[in-house]
Amino acid sequence: MHQGTSPTSAGSAPAAVRRAALVAALDVVDSGPEERFERITRIAREAFGVSGSFLNLAGAEVLTIKSQQSDAVFGPTIPLQDTFCGRTLDQAGPVVVPDARADDRYADMPMVVEDPNVRFYAGVPLRVGDDSVKVGTLCLVDPQPRTLEPDDLALLEELGVWAERELAAGADEDRLRGVLAGLQPAPVTVPGYRIGGMSVPHGVVSGDLHEWHLTGEALHLTVSDVMGKGMSAGLLAATIRGALLARPAGDPEQVVAALDEQVGPDLGRAESFATMFHGRLDTGSGRMDFVDAGHGLVLQMRADGRERTLLSSDLPIGLHPAGFARSSGSLELEPGDVLVIVSDGALELWDSTLTSLSRLGAMWREEPEIEPFLARVRARALEHDPGDDLTVVVLARD
Structure with missing residues (x-):
């Protein structure tokens, strides 16, 4: 059991700012x-038979009650210095207060002198981040003085570890989003053309990918959709992207054939496949x-x-028979022409058919600037959830 040394333990200003930033993240x-x-x-309230159990997060000056099991409802926010959590932030381990009225550090707090007249408090720290910053507590309160046996305290600490891992799961998702944001194609400037796109995952991770890059006067453009959603589809999409970028200047037939050979077995083992449109534009002509591998x-x-609408006659990567050549095609992008390439999530914005492509085309003609157009697509997705990963790429020749 750790005893505090001061009734004002909310931490120094830099520490409070760091803590608040982590809580926000x-x-x-x-x-x-x-x-x-x-x-x-x-579980904590039932296991210890107390009047209340709380999971609290400490910002710079305010405590937020994220979860509470209590007959007396608090919060959802309380001034930090008016709480046990706020006054024990500098404690390294568990804090047990057998009788708050008999403890000068806590006897003046509103929750002690007023309803619900807390006498007993026990809290374990919740830490996140690489430097294990204390961002809150999992705690117990009761109007009757009491204490905890070592086994009881160990159980409370185990529940605290569980809470930390749940908090870290959110942090990991943020980190994953950051990693995925870094996998988006870098902006390119192509005289006479405009290109832009977006990918919105159905969950945290998208099985779609879009990529473009320049080699000399050639613009290489890819949109791919891995079957399924979630982490497994996202990992396979990242694998495909890595294999694609390893061949930055290849002919489309050669690139897709190499992807068949390299990535196809991985997709097969995962019982998955990936559709793909991969093109190389001569920006001068x-x-x-x-090559359209089942995308269409x-x-x-x-x-x-x-x-x-350009339809596909080939099978997706992971389903194409080994040793069989891919079909290739070509198109002419004249001045004023526009290509809109999407994943199948875009079809779900309307009626799940190719008619949805014409709906997107009509939306473009009403808003022929890339960012406003993509904003309208995002707004449509909010109104009509596609239930799938959504990718839209636009290539316009001025």
């Missing part, structure tokens, strides 16, 4: 009750040579209003 403060935390505080979700809009 966890992205759980404003998300309301979550069962993964409610389960922990519910506007000619694009491409490419809309070409002409400057005169005509449009066509």
